[in-house]
Amino acid sequence: MVSQAIQPKRNRIIQWLAADTMEGIRRQRALLGYLFIAPSIIGLLVFIIGPMIATFGLSFYKWNVFRPPEFVNFENFSRLFSDPRVFTAFRNTFLLVVMTVVMLEIIALALALSVHRLASRPLSYFFRTSYFLPVLLSGAAVAVTLGYMFHRDFGVINYYLGLLGIPKISWLTDSNVVLWSVSLTTVWRNLGFTFIIYLGGVSSLPTEILEAAQVDGAYGWRRLKSVVLPLLSPTILFATVTDIIKMLQFFDEPFIMTRGGPGDASRTVVMLMYENAFGNLAFGYGSAIALVLFAVILLVTGIQFALSRRWVFYS
Amino acid sequence: MSTKISRREMLKLTAASAVAMSTGLVSSTKIFAAPPGQETITLRFQENEQYYADVVEAFKQQFPNVNIEYVTVTGIDHAEVASKILAQLAAGTPVDIGYAATEATQLYAGEGLALPLTQRVLDSKEELAEYFADVSPVLTETMMYEGDLYQLPRDFNAANMYFNTELLAKAGLEMPPAEWTKDDFVEYARAMTGIDGSYGYGWTNRLWGSWTPWFFVNNTNFLVEERAPGGEWMWETFYADDPKAQGRGGGWRWPAPQANNPEMLEALEFVVSLTRDGLTPEVGMGTGETLTGFFTSGKLGMTPAGGFWSGNLYNQGMPKDAFDVQFWPAWKSQRHQLGVGAAWILNGSQHEDEAWEFVKFTCKKEIMEICGLFNPVTLTTPVRRSMNNEARYSVTGPANWQVFYATLDERPDTGPIPAPVFSIEMTDIYTRFTGLAVNGDMTPQEALDGMQAELEALYARQ
Numbered sequence: 001m002v003s004q005a006i007q008p009k010r011n012r013i014i015q016w017l018a019a020d021t022m023e024g025i026r027r028q029r030a031l032l033g034y035l036f037i038a039p040s041i042i043g044l045l046v047f048i049i050g051p052m053i054a055t056f057g058l059s060f061y062k063w064n065v066f067r068p069p070e071f072v073n074f075e076n077f078s079r080l081f082s083d084p085r086v087f088t089a090f091r092n093t094f095l096l097v098v099m100t101v102v103m104l105e106i107i108a109l110a111l112a113l114s115v116h117r118l119a120s121r122p123l124s125y126f127f128r129t130s131y132f133l134p135v136l137l138s139g140a141a142v143a144v145t146l147g148y149m150f151h152r153d154f155g156v157i158n159y160y161l162g163l164l165g166i167p168k169i170s171w172l173t174d175s176n177v178v179l180w181s182v183s184l185t186t187v188w189r190n191l192g193f194t195f196i197i198y199l200g201g202v203s204s205l206p207t208e209i210l211e212a213a214q215v216d217g218a219y220g221w222r223r224l225k226s227v228v229l230p231l232l233s234p235t236i237l238f239a240t241v242t243d244i245i246k247m248l249q250f251f252d253e254p255f256i257m258t259r260g261g262p263g264d265a266s267r268t269v270v271m272l273m274y275e276n277a278f279g280n281l282a283f284g285y286g287s288a289i290a291l292v293l294f295a296v297i298l299l300v301t302g303i304q305f306a307l308s309r310r311w312v313f314y315s
Numbered sequence: 316m317s318t319k320i321s322r323r324e325m326l327k328l329t330a331a332s333a334v335a336m337s338t339g340l341v342s343s344t345k346i347f348a349a350p351p352g353q354e355t356i357t358l359r360f361q362e363n364e365q366y367y368a369d370v371v372e373a374f375k376q377q378f379p380n381v382n383i384e385y386v387t388v389t390g391i392d393h394a395e396v397a398s399k400i401l402a403q404l405a406a407g408t409p410v411d412i413g414y415a416a417t418e419a420t421q422l423y424a425g426e427g428l429a430l431p432l433t434q435r436v437l438d439s440k441e442e443l444a445e446y447f448a449d450v451s452p453v454l455t456e457t458m459m460y461e462g463d464l465y466q467l468p469r470d471f472n473a474a475n476m477y478f479n480t481e482l483l484a485k486a487g488l489e490m491p492p493a494e495w496t497k498d499d500f501v502e503y504a505r506a507m508t509g510i511d512g513s514y515g516y517g518w519t520n521r522l523w524g525s526w527t528p529w530f531f532v533n534n535t536n537f538l539v540e541e542r543a544p545g546g547e548w549m550w551e552t553f554y555a556d557d558p559k560a561q562g563r564g565g566g567w568r569w570p571a572p573q574a575n576n577p578e579m580l581e582a583l584e585f586v587v588s589l590t591r592d593g594l595t596p597e598v599g600m601g602t603g604e605t606l607t608g609f610f611t612s613g614k615l616g617m618t619p620a621g622g623f624w625s626g627n628l629y630n631q632g633m634p635k636d637a638f639d640v641q642f643w644p645a646w647k648s649q650r651h652q653l654g655v656g657a658a659w660i661l662n663g664s665q666h667e668d669e670a671w672e673f674v675k676f677t678c679k680k681e682i683m684e685i686c687g688l689f690n691p692v693t694l695t696t697p698v699r700r701s702m703n704n705e706a707r708y709s710v711t712g713p714a715n716w717q718v719f720y721a722t723l724d725e726r727p728d729t730g731p732i733p734a735p736v737f738s739i740e741m742t743d744i745y746t747r748f749t750g751l752a753v754n755g756d757m758t759p760q761e762a763l764d765g766m767q768a769e770l771e772a773l774y775a776r777q
Contacts, residue, residue: 065405066426153514153596154609173597173754259600261520262750263757278398280740283405 052294059288064281076288086289088264089272090296092179096254096268097247099183104194104243105236107187112198113228128199132192139189139252146185147172147257172258175265182254182266186247194239201235202228233312241304248297269293356666357382358411358673361400366687366694373685374676381669386410392521393418393654394739404428411664412673415466416656417457417731418522418738421566424460425736429659431463433548435671440552443467446678447553449699451723452560455549457655457731462545462565466657467678470688470695472621473653473722473729474528475640476500477713482507482616490715493642497532497585500617500644504594507616515594517615518586519601520749522742523654523732524619526586531730532646535578537745537766538569538733559727569735572770574748575763578647583752583759590753598753600746607631610638619643621653622696622703622719625711629692635712642718642726651722651729656695700724737777744769 017027059076063069080086111131118124134142149155150171158168171181205228213227229236250268254260260267260275269289277286360367364385371383386403390396397419403409415423423429436443447455450468458466478490486506491499504515518525530536545565554560573579589595596615599605607624609615611633620640628638643651658677660670676682680699688694693707696719708716722729735741744766752762 172599175756262754278402
């Protein structure tokens, strides 16, 4: 009886969808569209929106896995804003972002412009591959190897500096130097990716504008400043936005090379979040840190886009 | 009768198999693969197949209905491994049998994650009598918590002093005697420093090893130590005739911090002075492996390590007579620090009985002998006294291998590294302030005051 009642209704839906009218065709197209984007939407819900909602909820609880979560209202946030280690971690992260992103963008752009000018195709391929190779290496492996290289007493970096008469530098144990070591490692590992973005941007610059600039007498620095950089500005915006977001989530290199030390000198926000959640089993507090970091990333990205109206040239 | 299957029948069979698989009927078909009346079960075991393949093979011959699924968890140290195990627990995929060293024993026991084994041990006392007779009470006590036993010890490592014998010879020195002192150590370090760019003594910043052995021999600890009541069942049942078991309790407790006491300060000032005087290279975060390269290449004269390091050095190509080992030098005492590792069973596992059988099985001597951690190369020190013999160390060295177990038998005051339930957070505080003292950002007094303040706050939060 039930199936007999459902059958006509199902038939009506199928007829409505498969109707051979303009409306029906539109419905079929829409349905097909939804079917195509369904995997992305489901992935977004399950792996991004879902965990974000869970993190938001968890930030109001005290939970250590073993015992049921206990609602603590805003306690995690009040602890966060009075915890000096959180401010240290944010300061370190911002310093690392500034140091790393500035170096990344300048070096990657310079390399992209140089490689683009190479007339020899094999040489161009060689440099593209060489610069990109470190991106393919495991962050952990890179950090361990460079950790040995940066060792004050046994590392090869200080050995060669010593040959130049430069005294030993405590790359990983001096609070004033350690961020530079971490930053240099990160720049080396991520340079290839930013380089490829810039190379793509440089390769697609309109040749007629560049040639016109040349005819008008714009060469060298003048051509770079007044023609190339404005034309590249959308690429620069994209590269800086993605690099800043990535670097605000700094983790691998300092975690493996220094474990955040000495003291908290190289501890980043994501390290602090990880250590609180998974080390100290303070999942609520870790979630609160994650949420504040998310807000900061959102704010920084928003500011970048707002400021981009003044300097990014779309045409 | 024809045995041919038509295409249509084949398709039907395939479809039926697919439906059966998707509806879970396959799990019930496993029952028929096992001996009648026995269901095949799977134990999730936190170990590396490379080390346990032979053990599991032997177990399956005796228990064909039990499958072992390896769950490999790696980490820089035991605290990080514990973090990952807890993350798996949070994700709803816990192991049935985990592995924990001292760093995480009380964490699992205190939070009710590990199953207390007391009653099971007593029920199997005839079977386990031979095992406990072969295992030092120092190790057994370390695996107890509030009167109950949570793990049957498998391996241990006490921090002894390793020597690069080639550097020693170049310095015109011989191996020191067992009763050597802190002052002798300084002389040795001084003599071995500067030979082809070498340093006399190296260590890394962590909980085990690190500078922990120095405050142990200075008769102190950064947490107050006391014994939990209980545990008589163990000592009376298995160690009644062992004088080294007298006075033991139901495990260790660390009820309060005392990081800035005068003896701690004295010990920290001593290790800082080694760096200041150029006897110790840069001290960073790391483990025994971090120093292996420097030691094997003749850049370090001495370093703290346990039995695990001999196999490690051998695997790195160091000849067995190129290194040796001695007790830690005496200061106010010669009390050593150690860590013990063993399997634990998930409290609430659906297969507690099978897991217990597996754990017991892996502690049999003939089974431990085939375990990849002890055979063919000894990668960690076996807890059985009888397994620490000349044959074991004849391939890898060191010549003075007796030191490993003598640290327990001849110095029974040897105790575990401090590792209460909140040991992961405690270790972070300990290493953070240690790093600030050895790099000169803080004086030893400032570092220990800071450590004490944060430890007090940590205790207050519990």
